[in-house]
Amino acid sequence: MKTRLILFLLAVLCLLGGCAAPSGTSTDEKYDDLIVVGFSQVGAESDWRNANTRSMQQALSAENGFRLIIDDAQQKKERQITAIRNFIHQGVDYIVLAPTTEDGWETVLGEAKAAGIPVIIIDRMIDRSLATEDAGADLFTCWIGSDFTRQGNTAVAWLESRFGDVPLRIVHLQGNYGSSAQVGRSASLDEGLERNPHWTLVARDSGDFTQAKGQELVEAYLAQGIKFDVIFAENDNMAYGAIDALKNAGLTPGKDVTIVSFDANRTALMMVMAGEISFDVECNPLHGPRVRAVIEQLERGEAPLKYTYVEESAFDGQGLSQELIDSRGY
């Protein structure tokens, strides 16, 4: 609100003093009406993340009445904390946070609250105890994102139904440790391993959700002579890297090794159609319009839902077509 007031006063001063308006904006246009949103984004580690950033840019555009300031934290929580402090200092109207990990937000979100700036969390979750009103610690306005444990359970259930009692040696490529996406998906596989004593975990490491690390890890396992039947990759980009490593070693993904992945980006769905990825659980990144709707609710003085889980599905190749893939938003 403070920023809008400043922008309004600047516009009035410009009118009186005859200074040039920002390009494409005349002084009587709605420049002073823009809602200023500071968005602390995790990084650009994956196709999913880039689709998420684009969705925010499209929904919170100047044409829609917003000025969006994006800070790319390069997967570092410390950078996100600094970005949030900068947003507070600039007096933005709203802060949107896509948190790297769940923990460590109490202090800086307390600062945003003290400054009277609503915080909307998207994608991954933060420590739920920070939303405990009884303890006076309701540090964010609302959250919109995925049920990562449900995604993991969907993938594990597919493996169980596809392979039944067949013994499986599993490689597990994890996301960055402490992120809800890693915590939820890994917990599901752990439960699957307990339920299925004929499954063996032969390797497990974090590939930080990146293609390069996914490839590096699988190359290292192959070099060590580790044998495996399944790769459980916690996102598509790590699956792409794993596929490259397998192909370079003369193995056929989908035949020699079954790949299960998460996100269901367009490129990954093409690989599902080609049989290289066997099962892909959707993780929907299109949060921009949802954030816009929440801000509009808040502007009208309405209270948004505290937690919104987005609808997601999964793909095993059946019913997939080029037309369907092209019609998807990411």
Ligand code: AHR
């Ligand atoms: O939090 C969502 C996860 O983060 C996506 O699965 C992954 O691709 C991204 O980097």
